[in-house]
Amino acid sequence: MSKEILNDISHRRYNPLRGSWVLVSPHRTNRPWQGQQESPSKTTLSEYDESCYLCPGNKRAQGESNPEYGNTFVFVNDYSAVKEEQAEYKVPDQDGTLATRLLRAEPVTGKCYVVTFSPSHNLTLADLSPTQIISVIETWTSIYTAHLSPTSPLAKVAEATKIPPSGAHSSILSPKEQYRYMQIFENKGAAMGCSNPHPHGQIWTTTGMPEEPGMELEQLVKYRREQGGANLLEEYATLEATKQERVVFENKDFLAVCPWWAVWPFEVMVVSKVHKRALVDLNADERLSLAESIAEVTRRYDNLFQTQFPYSMGLHQAPLDGSKEEIEASHFHIHFYPPLLRSATVRKFLVGYEMLAEPQRDITPEQAAARLRDCGGELYRKKLE
Amino acid sequence: MSKEILNDISHRRYNPLRGSWVLVSPHRTNRPWQGQQESPSKTTLSEYDESCYLCPGNKRAQGESNPEYGNTFVFVNDYSAVKEEQAEYKVPDQDGTLATRLLRAEPVTGKCYVVTFSPSHNLTLADLSPTQIISVIETWTSIYTAHLSPTSPLAKVAEATKIPPSGAHSSILSPKEQYRYMQIFENKGAAMGCSNPHPHGQIWTTTGMPEEPGMELEQLVKYRREQGGANLLEEYATLEATKQERVVFENKDFLAVCPWWAVWPFEVMVVSKVHKRALVDLNADERLSLAESIAEVTRRYDNLFQTQFPYSMGLHQAPLDGSKEEIEASHFHIHFYPPLLRSATVRKFLVGYEMLAEPQRDITPEQAAARLRDCGGELYRKKLE
Ligand SMILES: O=P(O)(O)O[C@H]1O[C@H](CO)[C@@H](O)[C@H](O)[C@H]1O
Ligand SMILES: O=P(O)(O)O[C@H]1O[C@H](CO)[C@@H](O)[C@H](O)[C@H]1O
Numbered sequence: 054m055s056k057e058i059l060n061d062i063s064h065r066r067y068n069p070l071r072g073s074w075v076l077v078s079p080h081r082t083n084r085p086w087q088g089q090q091e092s093p094s095k096t097t098l099s100e101y102d103e104s105c106y107l108c109p110g111n112k113r114a115q116g117e118s119n120p121e122y123g124n125t126f127v128f129v130n131d132y133s134a135v136k137e138e139q140a141e142y143k144v145p146d147q148d149g150t151l152a153t154r155l156l157r158a159e160p161v162t163g164k165c166y167v168v169t170f171s172p173s174h175n176l177t178l179a180d181l182s183p184t185q186i187i188s189v190i191e192t193w194t195s196i197y198t199a200h201l202s203p204t205s206p207l208a209k210v211a212e213a214t215k216i217p218p219s220g221a222h223s224s225i226l227s228p229k230e231q232y233r234y235m236q237i238f239e240n241k242g243a244a245m246g247c248s249n250p251h252p253h254g255q256i257w258t259t260t261g262m263p264e265e266p267g268m269e270l271e272q273l274v275k276y277r278r279e280q281g282g283a284n285l286l287e288e289y290a291t292l293e294a295t296k297q298e299r300v301v302f303e304n305k306d307f308l309a310v311c312p313w314w315a316v317w318p319f320e321v322m323v324v325s326k327v328h329k330r331a332l333v334d335l336n337a338d339e340r341l342s343l344a345e346s347i348a349e350v351t352r353r354y355d356n357l358f359q360t361q362f363p364y365s366m367g368l369h370q371a372p373l374d375g376s377k378e379e380i381e382a383s384h385f386h387i388h389f390y391p392p393l394l395r396s397a398t399v400r401k402f403l404v405g406y407e408m409l410a411e412p413q414r415d416i417t418p419e420q421a422a423a424r425l426r427d428c429g430g431e432l433y434r435k436k437l438e
Numbered sequence: 439m440s441k442e443i444l445n446d447i448s449h450r451r452y453n454p455l456r457g458s459w460v461l462v463s464p465h466r467t468n469r470p471w472q473g474q475q476e477s478p479s480k481t482t483l484s485e486y487d488e489s490c491y492l493c494p495g496n497k498r499a500q501g502e503s504n505p506e507y508g509n510t511f512v513f514v515n516d517y518s519a520v521k522e523e524q525a526e527y528k529v530p531d532q533d534g535t536l537a538t539r540l541l542r543a544e545p546v547t548g549k550c551y552v553v554t555f556s557p558s559h560n561l562t563l564a565d566l567s568p569t570q571i572i573s574v575i576e577t578w579t580s581i582y583t584a585h586l587s588p589t590s591p592l593a594k595v596a597e598a599t600k601i602p603p604s605g606a607h608s609s610i611l612s613p614k615e616q617y618r619y620m621q622i623f624e625n626k627g628a629a630m631g632c633s634n635p636h637p638h639g640q641i642w643t644t645t646g647m648p649e650e651p652g653m654e655l656e657q658l659v660k661y662r663r664e665q666g667g668a669n670l671l672e673e674y675a676t677l678e679a680t681k682q683e684r685v686v687f688e689n690k691d692f693l694a695v696c697p698w699w700a701v702w703p704f705e706v707m708v709v710s711k712v713h714k715r716a717l718v719d720l721n722a723d724e725r726l727s728l729a730e731s732i733a734e735v736t737r738r739y740d741n742l743f744q745t746q747f748p749y750s751m752g753l754h755q756a757p758l759d760g761s762k763e764e765i766e767a768s769h770f771h772i773h774f775y776p777p778l779l780r781s782a783t784v785r786k787f788l789v790g791y792e793m794l795a796e797p798q799r800d801i802t803p804e805q806a807a808a809r810l811r812d813c814g815g816e817l818y819r820k821k822l823e
Contacts, residue, residue, distance in 0.1 A: 059543060062524040065646055067542040073649055076546060078519040088633030134463040134791070134798055139447040151677040155670075156698050157452035158444060161461060238790035246787025248473035255790065261450055263796035264458055285540075292536040313541050367794030390793050402631025405623035405640065406519070408775050409752030411648035413519055 068314035076413040090398040098175035107251035109172045124188035126169045135163035137229045163259035170252040177252045179351035186344035194332040199226040202374035211333040232258045234372045242363025273382040286384035287328045301425040302349040306342035311418040318394040318401050319421050323387040330383045331370035356428040360397035365390045453699035461798040475783040483560035492636035494557045509573035511554045520548035522614045548644035555637040562637045564736035571729035579717040584611040587759035596718040617643045619757045627748025658767040671769035672713045686810040687734040691727035696803040703779040704806050709771040716755035741813040745782035750775045
């Protein structure tokens with residue numbers, strides 16, 4: 054079969070979600086590695102660390118103290134990349150000069166939050182049970198809801214859903230402006246620039262539509278128009294569920310798949326099987342399915358190389374504010390981008406060729422999915438106890 | 439002046455060369471850093487290392503021996519990401535099924551070379567004199583020339599130029615097919631995935647047009663059409679030469695600038711002041727100017743944090759094969775993407791928000807340029823000797 058040839062030859066795969074290509078060189082993992090080794094992450098953290106600014110009761114950078122919180126805890130980032138208020142910058146009019154044509158800037162305001170996943174300093178998403186992860190999902194949902202444009206069709210859904218605002222204290226959730234997009238993400242592990250091992254994620258909310266979700270939204274809208282209202286990711290989930298070869302895990306509502314177009318060696322996308330525009334479209338039962346999918350992916354990651362598997366992950370969903378068409382075309386999904394390739398200490402570098410020319414990967418997504426399928430079950434750390 | 443406000447507020451800057459945006463948060467470097475530290479690179483390499491597969495006379499992975507070469511040395515990568523010959527893969531016809539619509543692949547063939555910069559195991563571009571760097575530029579030029587389409591307007595220029603094929607043995611430079619693009623690049627330092635400290639670069643040549651130069655080419659063609667034949671990068675170089683605030687170094691032919699839209703903290707673009715489509719458009723005098731610019735940038739990098747400054751760098755120029763319009767719109771330039779931000783050991787991570795939403799930077803390009811302007815002069819290592 055011509056498809057199997059793709060395990061042996063160099064080829065490019067198309068990512069319809071971004072409208073971009075990735076170079077796949079399956080034979081290339083054979084090369085010897087004498088380069089940088091990551092230090093394997095220590096798994097010997099204590100449940101509470103008095104020097105951690107995220108643990109319950111402790112003081113943060115700017116002097117405020119954290120409450121003795123139960124599940125999750127949300128606060129405005131003490132070093133926000135964007136702020137709600139700042140000096141005004143007026144974009145100069147295009148006046149035909151080189152400067153207005155080639156030196157273009159626009160102001161960005163917004164709000165940045167930090168969300169801890171658990172009061173325990175040493176419990177990552179891989180350690181938490183689906184029921185515990187539900188608190189995280191509820192917190193994300195309530196923050197998303199608090200920032201939704203009142204004119205969005207999703208605002209009504211949110212009102213009906215009535216998510217308990219666990220962890221998110223309403224006093225901090227009062228955006229000064231209507232923002233365009235909310236990016237919820239987690240950097241896990243020192244290899245991914247995380248500077249505090251207490252499990253936490255971030256939320257950056259901005260007046261502008263950022264590049265990546267902007268590109269995806271354009272592609273989703275285009276697909277919907279071209280395919281008579283069909284949804285790209287719903288169709289993709291259906292297709293992958295039939296094929297199975299790239300599926301890592303599935304339950305009745307979600308699919309965890311190494312996408313056909315994956316860039317990172319063990320990249321995974323968690324995608325809802327039917328069309329869900331955003332977190333607020335999920336009911337309690339579907340939130341449990343999502344929690345289970347997150348638990349399954351993160352546990353398999355840690356089991357793969359028996360380490361705290363580093364990654365960046367993030368949610369893509371409907372913009373807070375946008376046209377009806379944009380909101381309808383949106384499809385809730387989570388990307389996991391982990392850097393490790395061969396072992397707990399050897400990562401894949403996306404450097405020279407990847408930065409200057411095109412992303413390149415060394416193993417096929419099918420090979421990655423097979424390996425992740427094979428390491429389900431209990432977390433390796435529990436077995437060692 | 440409203441322009442100075444950009445030193446204090448969050449804003450986005452537009453990159454007309456890619457058609458994309460970058461988020462700038464100048465206030466953000468104030469945050470404390472408890473995250474990953476890079477090990478500062480050792481500068482105590484010897485001139486010759488018997489275990490190095492790039493040193494003259496030594497054996498390579500597949501058993502071949504390197505000649506006792508003088509300046510540069512070129513060989514076909516023993517672990518090429520793309521190969522000249524492989525099993526055939528026929529792209530299936532679009533037949534209206536989900537599979538042909540969403541699981542698209544195309545075969546890629548090509549040729550990958552390794553180019554050493556000097557016989558000395560311990561001499562990086564920052565250590566070499568402009569005259570020594572000319573050998574590297576001549577080698578790049580002769581490899582590029584050997585792969586040019588005979589129908590390209592550049593092929594005639596190349597014939598007239600007659601670059602000496604230094605380092606590139608004609609026996610290895612016989613491509614089996616006409617390739618579309620040649621990416622010349624260097625990964626320097628363990629932090630950039632480089633697995634051998636012997637100074638060297640790579641060249642990957644492919645049948646397909648890779649994403650990054652493809653995006654740039656589209657933007658360059660568009661600009662030329664919209665601006666009545668004007669060249670985007672020539673106009674940009676003119677503008678920056680007038681403003682000076684982002685200029686790191688210039689000579690009569692080239693400008694080294696921290697671009698308005700830079701993503702990496704100390705990103706630099708070396709761009710020709712007048713319209714040059716590719717390496718073959720440079721005469722001997724201009725090659726010396728380019729060598730001097732490369733020497734100036736790499737030396738300043740090392741001086742900045744008194745370390746072997748890691749980076750990925752790469753040349754963008756006209757495709758080997760393409761339409762007349764594409765070749766005319768191309769403008770020769772080099773991108774330097776270095777990861778360090780604060781010191782020899784603290785880098786900028788482009789992770790969660792950057793991967794999922796939009797590239798984000800913490801210092802302005804103007805601040806970066808000022809610091810690089812201030813660390814010219816002799817290489818710090820020489821002063822310590
Ligand atoms: O070819 P090398 O030096 O072994 O490999 C390095 O550069 C390549 C091209 O940028 C990357 O794909 C690899 O991840 C990196 O480690
Ligand atoms: O906000 P943190 O955790 O200090 O910082 C981390 O995540 C940010 C968002 O992806 C990045 O811009 C930083 O480079 C990274 O170190």
